[in-house]
Amino acid sequence: MNTEWITAEWANIPLMLFTALITYATILVLTRVVGLRSFSKMSASDFAMTIAVGSLFASTIALKNPSLLIGLLAIASLYLGQWLLAWLRRKSKTFSKLVDNEPLLLMSGSTILDENLDKANVTRADLFGKLREANALNYDQILAVVFETTGDVSVLHTTTDNQTLEPDFIQNVIGSEMLT
Incomplete structure (x- = not known):
């Protein structure tokens, strides 16, 4: 042997x-x-x-x-x-x-952007998992969800009514015009 x-x-x-x-x-x-x-x-x-x-x-x-x-x-x-x-x-x-990917908007407020989910090859189940990780409790809390250049998903949410998103935070995000 x-x-x-x-x-x-x-x-x-x-x-x-x-x-x-x-x-x-x-x-x-x-x-x-x-x-x-x-x-x-x-x-x-x-x-x-x-x-x-x-x-x-x-x-x-x-x-x-x-x-x-x-x-x-x-x-x-x-x-x-x-x-x-x-x-x-x-x-x-x-x-x-x-050389760089561009971030992509997956949710605009409570609206899920299915076309962008398809572009990112992200399922609704993946999206809901990221929402849970971010401790988002309902659609009304979501300001935006962004598929980042790294493949990470950022959930921008709030528990305060009438909270707005800083425009600089979504600069160069594909689809961010849907937030205005």
């Missing part, structure tokens, strides 16, 4: 621990330099960055290939790419529109 896949050579364990320590420290330093945005969920590129860094971290410490140096360079290039993408998004609205 071949047990190679279960066991390890004891000589490799200190090397793996050293590689994990160096790789982890590098990720922490790069995150401090580039910023916490590197692991946010604000856009699709942020999400991809989180997955890619995690995958490279695991590969670098658990496999012989990539080597520690190649793994660290790959992680550093991801951070550089993330920083460059964020910089370009800040500098160019056109570029930002190219």
